[in-house]
Amino acid sequence: MIRSVSYSKLIDFEQCKYRVKLKHIDKIPEEKSEAADRGTKIHLAAENYVRGKIKQLPQELRKFATEFEALRARYKAKQASLEGEWGFNHAWEPCDYKHAWLRVKADAVIHLDTTSAVVVDFKTGKSFGNEIKHGEQVQLYAIATLLRHPELADITVELWYLDVDQLVTRTMTRAQALRHLQPFEKRLVQVTKATEFPANPNIFSCKWCAYGPNKGGQCTFGVTSTGSVNLSNYRKRFG
Numbered sequence: 125m126i127r128s129v130s131y132s133k134l135i136d137f138e139q140c141k142y143r144v145k146l147k148h149i150d151k152i153p154e155e156k157s158e159a160a161d162r163g164t165k166i167h168l169a170a171e172n173y174v175r176g177k178i179k180q181l182p183q184e185l186r187k188f189a190t191e192f193e194a195l196r197a198r199y200k201a202k203q204a205s206l207e208g209e210w211g212f213n214h215a216w217e218p219c220d221y222k223h224a225w226l227r228v229k230a231d232a233v234i235h236l237d238t239t240s241a242v243v244v245d246f247k248t249g250k251s252f253g254n255e256i257k258h259g260e261q262v263q264l265y266a267i268a269t270l271l272r273h274p275e276l277a278d279i280t281v282e283l284w285y286l287d288v289d290q291l292v293t294r295t296m297t298r299a300q301a302l303r304h305l306q307p308f309e310k311r312l313v314q315v316t317k318a319t320e321f322p323a324n325p326n327i328f329s330c331k332w333c334a335y336g337p338n339k340g341g342q343c344t345f346g347v348t349s350t351g352s353v354n355l356s357n358y359r360k361r362f363g
Contacts, residue, residue, distance in 0.1 A: 145321035
């Protein structure tokens with residue numbers, strides 16, 4: 125029922141399968157948040173600056189002025205690419221993004237030489253509280269880049285936290301990065317093999333869910349802002 129998977133879809137699935145059903149099977153659009161809109165605008169501004177479409181570095185990017193100047197120079201010299209959309213089939217072979225089983229998006233890739241590269245992900249918001257999730261993203265970026273570029277011997281992944289002036293970096297050899305492939309595969313295939321999508325109401329995931337009682341209201345099983353859950357609805361549907 126779910127044909128393709130991404131890291132964000134995997135996290136949604138592991139937090140609450142019913143959310144994935146509403147979003148990707150029932151196709152109910154999420155209500156955009158101010159934070160999401162802001163993140164989209166900042167990513168677009170970063171892309172436009174690096175491509176040379178705007179001359180002055182936007183205010184939101186100035187904590188990373190040195191890094192963006194270097195990235196812009198690399199892009200002009202054709203040593204960097206932006207906004208990559210990478211697709212992989214079930215065998216982890218690169219394929220067309222539109223028809224892929226696994227989809228990965230990279231903000232920027234810099235080729236340092238013939239055997240080394242850097243993948244950059246622009247982050248808005250904070251790193252605190254997201255260490256595990258963002259650490260897994262680092263692993264997946266490394267795997268995806270190395271599979272697309274068999275000539276690379278090592279890969280560095282950098283997370284640029286634009287709001288808080290924090291840079292997280294990790295360098296891995298090919299062998300180190302590909303150790304994470306099989307554990308990822310075991311988790312990812314669960315999404316595309318799933319035929320049932322029960323809700324998982326809890327105060328943590330329901331608080332920010334676009335479909336819960338605090339937001340869109342399409343989910344009648346979610347925990348409210350007061351911490352209560354409609355157990356009668358939940359048991360009737362999934363009990």
